[in-house]
Amino acid sequence: MDVEEAIRDRRSIRKWADKPLERETLEDLLDSARLAPSGHNGQRWEIIAVTEPSRLKQLVPMCHNPRHVGAAGAFLFIISDPDSKWIHVDPAIALDHLTLRAHEMGLGTCWIGAFNEGRIRTFLAIPEKRISVIGMTVGYPAETPEPRTRRDLEDLVHWERY
Numbered sequence: 765m766d767v768e769e770a771i772r773d774r775r776s777i778r779k780w781a782d783k784p785l786e787r788e789t790l791e792d793l794l795d796s797a798r799l800a801p802s803g804h805n806g807q808r809w810e811i812i813a814v815t816e817p818s819r820l821k822q823l824v825p826m827c828h829n830p831r832h833v834g835a836a837g838a839f840l841f842i843i844s845d846p847d848s849k850w851i852h853v854d855p856a857i858a859l860d861h862l863t864l865r866a867h868e869m870g871l872g873t874c875w876i877g878a879f880n881e882g883r884i885r886t887f888l889a890i891p892e893k894r895i896s897v898i899g900m901t902v903g904y905p906a907e908t909p910e911p912r913t914r915r916d917l918e919d920l921v922h923w924e925r926y
């Protein structure tokens with residue numbers, strides 16, 4: 765699969781096959797986030813990976829009740845250094861790399877931006893000196909969603925000036 769194909773065909777996955785996500789596979793996937801660029805090569809983010817089925821189920825009410833979170837192979841939660849200039853940008857790049865690599869590996873992902881920050885912080889034991897950025901589920905897909913619409917390029921791009 766080439767990059768163009770991965771970008772074009774990736775979808776958010778919310779139905780998971782009953783197939784375990786091996787630790788080795790997850791580590792391979794996480795390495796694609798590690799290799800992502802960051803401002804000044806600062807790499808000032810960390811990921812907490814939840815893989816135990818009972819803990820995944822506990823996350824459901826903390827993420828506004830999407831059952832698919834409880835059935836995923838893993839839930840990744842990215843945290844960042846509040847003193848970084850690129851507090852949100854670097855984690856977004858890292859996880860976007862991961863979504864494309866996941867697709868290439870036959871895995872699915874879904875960004876999880878809806879969560880109760882306080883409950884997640886306690887559950888994941890996030891240190892006070894780190895900020896919560898966003899979550900992401902990973903697993904083997906059991907659906908092939910149709911593409912969602914996107915705005916036209918001329919609506920999004922301004923040549924030379926706005």
Ligand SMILES: Cc1cc2nc3c(=O)[nH]c(=O)nc-3n(C[C@H](O)[C@H](O)[C@H](O)COP(=O)(O)O)c2cc1C
Pocket residue numbers: 774775776777778830874875876877878879898909912
């Ligand atoms: C920042 C961000 C937050 C998101 N939060 C959620 C979420 O909490 N729950 C969910 O089911 N999908 C979430 N999504 C997935 C989007 O709904 C999805 O990417 C969008 O509808 C486009 O669909 P596609 O990813 O299949 O192309 C989020 C996506 C992004 C980028």
